[in-house]
Amino acid sequence: MRTIFTTICAFLLLCNVAGAAPAPQQQFEKANELFRQKQYTEAANMYQGLIDEGFSQPELYLNAGNAWYKANKTGQAIYNYEKALAKDPFNKSAAHNLSVANQRVEGYVNDLPLLFFQQWWLQLLHFHTPDGWATGIIILFWLFIAGIIALLIAPSFKQRLVKWGTGAVLILFLLYLTVGISAYVSANTHNEGIIMGAAVKVKSAPDNDSKDLFELHEGVKVAVVDATQEFCKISLPDGKTGWLACAEIKRL
Numbered sequence: 001m002r003t004i005f006t007t008i009c010a011f012l013l014l015c016n017v018a019g020a021a022p023a024p025q026q027q028f029e030k031a032n033e034l035f036r037q038k039q040y041t042e043a044a045n046m047y048q049g050l051i052d053e054g055f056s057q058p059e060l061y062l063n064a065g066n067a068w069y070k071a072n073k074t075g076q077a078i079y080n081y082e083k084a085l086a087k088d089p090f091n092k093s094a095a096h097n098l099s100v101a102n103q104r105v106e107g108y109v110n111d112l113p114l115l116f117f118q119q120w121w122l123q124l125l126h127f128h129t130p131d132g133w134a135t136g137i138i139i140l141f142w143l144f145i146a147g148i149i150a151l152l153i154a155p156s157f158k159q160r161l162v163k164w165g166t167g168a169v170l171i172l173f174l175l176y177l178t179v180g181i182s183a184y185v186s187a188n189t190h191n192e193g194i195i196m197g198a199a200v201k202v203k204s205a206p207d208n209d210s211k212d213l214f215e216l217h218e219g220v221k222v223a224v225v226d227a228t229q230e231f232c233k234i235s236l237p238d239g240k241t242g243w244l245a246c247a248e249i250k251r252l
Contacts, residue, residue: 024050024053024055027046027049027050028047028050028060028063030046031043031046031047031050031063031067032063034046035063035066035067035070038070040067040068040070040071041067041071041073043063043067044064044067044068044071044073044076047060047063047064047067048064051064056083056087057087058084058085058087058088058091058094059084061080061081061083061084061087061094062080062081062084062091062093062094062097064076064080065077065078065079065080065081065084065094065097065098065101066097068080069097069100069101074101074104074105074218074219075194075195075196075218075219075250076196077097077101077219078098078101078102078105078194078219078221079194079196079250079252081094081097081098081101082098082192082194082221082252083252085098086252088126089122089123089126090123101219102219104219105217105218105219105220106217107215107216107217107220108219108220109220109236109237109238110237111221111237112237124179125179125182125183125186126183127179128180128183129183130180130183130184130187133176133179133180133183133184134180134184136176136180137173137176137177137180140169140172140173140176141173143169143173144166144169144170144173147162147165147166147169147170148166150162150166151163151166190224190251190252191223191224191225192221192222192223192224192251192252193221193222193224193249193250193251193252194219194220194221194222194249194250194252195216195217195218195219195220195221195222195248195249196218196248196249196250197218197248198217198218199215199216199217199218200215200216200217200244200245200248201215201244202214202215202216202234202240202242202243202244203231203242203243203244204242204243205243206228206230206231206233206243207231207243210243213240213242214240214242216244220236222234222235222236222249223235223236224249224251225241227246230245230246230247231243231244231245231246232244232245232246232249234249
């Protein structure tokens with residue numbers, strides 16, 4: 001009886017494994033194959049499924065953007081290129097494809113170029129992931145504590161060396177703490193977004209009955225500077241501001 005029960009359990013386990021969802025790498029390769037077969041919408045949806053599962057590699061966003069672009073979903077394409085650049089700001093393929101996609105956007109307003117010190121800061125922010133900065137902060141903190149203890153018990157002829165070492169660790173700790181906080185805030189701040197509607201009226205106030213100021217089209221990138229429960233106040237690089245339904249914006 002036990003043998004029969006074990007056999008049935010093993011059979012059910014095999015059936016469960018066979019019916020399980022394919023591994024992420026297999027899904028990614030399947031999406032790539034669909035893209036090569038010019039089934040762009042299907043490929044994009046499969047890439048999106050991986051993103052929804054929590055995968056966030058720049059290459060995944062880049063491929064999703066390419067698929068949405070080929071499927072003529074400009075807003076979705078630009079959104080994914082922007083996400084790829086958020087993960088890897090110096091990804092040349094994503095930057096080039098974003099530039100090409102923006103040429104489709106009616107009324108596109110080019111972002112102001114970053115100054116040299118802004119580029120340096122961006123490179124520093126992405127030297128580690130936010131988790132990497134957090135790990136460094138913890139390690140340096142305990143090294144600093146160890147240095148303080150060593151300074152208290154070290155012989156007098158070695159105190160100078162320990163003091164310099166502890167000071168260097170403290171400077172590194174403060175640097176990691178500052179950049180780590182900035183990296184965390186940057187990764188968790190969603191005050192920019194992409195317009196997804198084909199043509200969206202921007203209002204003078206958070207009210208559907210308020211005056212129409214101008215119109216935005218799919219793919220335009222906006223900064224969200226204020227919000228109510230239903231409406232978001234947006235700002236454009238050229239200084240224009242107004243209100244529109246938050247549902248029209250896909251936050252980055």
